[in-house]
Amino acid sequence: MKRLFAVLLLAIALPVQAGDPAGLEVRDAWVPEAPPNARVLAAYMTLVNHGERERVIRSADAPGFERVELHLSKMQDGLAKMIKQERITVPAGGERVLAPGGYHIMLIGVQERPTAGDTVPVTLNFADHPPVVVEAEVRKRGAMGGHMHHHHH
């Protein structure tokens, strides 16, 4: 039943991405290609809220994964840790960047590992807004090398 519900939501949600009247825009959604033995992948994107109300992501779904969680990476005692989040907010008139080293969507228990060039449809479930389906492009991790370095400075 849960799966059927998700499929129905997907069908309803698809037009939302194209012309969302509430002004939520998703840019640059991507998933780093994981090594062959990886069970877990991450999805990153920039969420831009052109509306006048804060948007709150409460959960996410993606087909082909056992579980999807909202995470925040943090340095604690010199170690990088991932902390499960109950929500990720997108401020009114602002943006929320999901990127390596920060907020991300954790795709857990991959059934068939996607490779560069594939897309992973990630459904974002909002507290007060219809779900939005984001087509995240799988990219090779190496392409981000210089970019990640930049963030440390």
Ligand SMILES: [Cu+2]
């Ligand atoms: Cu994580």
